[in-house]
Amino acid sequence: MSDVRSLLASIHDVTPVHARRLERLVPLVQEHVGVGRFALLAVPDFHGEGGIESDRGFAARLRGWSDDGCEVFLHGYLHRDSARHTGALSRLKANHLTAGEGEFLGLDHATALRLLADGRNRVEDVIGRPVAGFIAPAWLYGKAALQAIADLDFPVAEDHFRVWHPASGRVLARGPVITYASRTQMRMLSSLLWSRIATLALQPATTVRLGVHPHDLDAPELVREISRALGVLSQSHPPGQYANLLSHSASAKCGMRNAAASEPV
Numbered sequence: 240m241s242d243v244r245s246l247l248a249s250i251h252d253v254t255p256v257h258a259r260r261l262e263r264l265v266p267l268v269q270e271h272v273g274v275g276r277f278a279l280l281a282v283p284d285f286h287g288e289g290g291i292e293s294d295r296g297f298a299a300r301l302r303g304w305s306d307d308g309c310e311v312f313l314h315g316y317l318h319r320d321s322a323r324h325t326g327a328l329s330r331l332k333a334n335h336l337t338a339g340e341g342e343f344l345g346l347d348h349a350t351a352l353r354l355l356a357d358g359r360n361r362v363e364d365v366i367g368r369p370v371a372g373f374i375a376p377a378w379l380y381g382k383a384a385l386q387a388i389a390d391l392d393f394p395v396a397e398d399h400f401r402v403w404h405p406a407s408g409r410v411l412a413r414g415p416v417i418t419y420a421s422r423t424q425m426r427m428l429s430s431l432l433w434s435r436i437a438t439l440a441l442q443p444a445t446t447v448r449l450g451v452h453p454h455d456l457d458a459p460e461l462v463r464e465i466s467r468a469l470g471v472l473s474q475s476h477p478p479g480q481y482a483n484l485l486s487h488s489a490s491a492k493c494g495m496r497n498a499a500a501s502e503p504v
């Protein structure tokens with residue numbers, strides 16, 4: 240694993256459906272980490288309502304952020320967000336079983352391959368370059384999806400607790416991600432508390448990850464805390480890129496090979 244300290248900030252759910260919120264969220268993150276120094280998690284067809292290429296103005300902005308240096312990840316395909324579900328049973332699933340968010344939890348291998356390949360093409364057609372990797376909605380992966388992202392050779396994937404190279408299984412970074420919830424008051428308060436604790440507790444960590452969502456903007460308390468956390472973390476951890484984890488890990492491995500050492504993967 241890399242021993243170079245870095246902050247990996249990311250904006251989830253990048254889709255024309257959230258275009259207006261993203262116009263405020265991108266500058267908020269950029270103010271602390273710098274132009275092009277954060278990742279964007281793009282959804283090819285959010286809820287079947289927002290093809291990533293359907294809004295030409297938005298597609299141009301996404302390509303511009305990518306041109307600035309932002310790493311663009313494929314983030315699910317439809318990203319069925321349970322927050323839109325109504326009714327007691329759906330709410331129960333949404334709040335406790337995450338059934339509505341785990342788009343890549345229950346897929347069979349063939350379907351996962353098809354969605355990943357098609358989704359990757361759609362996002363790459365917009366940005367004009369390869370995606371940086373794949374990150375599943377809600378960081379939830381089923382076994383078949385894990386195999387499929389390795390088969391398709393996505394360079395990087397991450398879940399709540401680690402970043403890894405799918406084809407080799409090599410872990411590139413460890414540590415919990417700092418993220419926020421706005422769906423209920425209780426979740427919001429616990430995410431504010433977690434952010435406060437994590438910005439202190441993760442100070443010794445080599446890699447610190449912080450992910451934000453467009454709906455975080457709906458709560459002023461979250462906006463304030465995100466701004467504070469990014470300010471603190473960007474001082475201790477220079478904003479970096481996921482790709483650097485790969486290159487640091489490759490050079491570390493190379494150095495170890497030269498020293499005739501071996502490392503389990």
Ligand SMILES: [Zn+2]
Pocket residue numbers: 251252314318376377
């Ligand atoms: Zn998402």
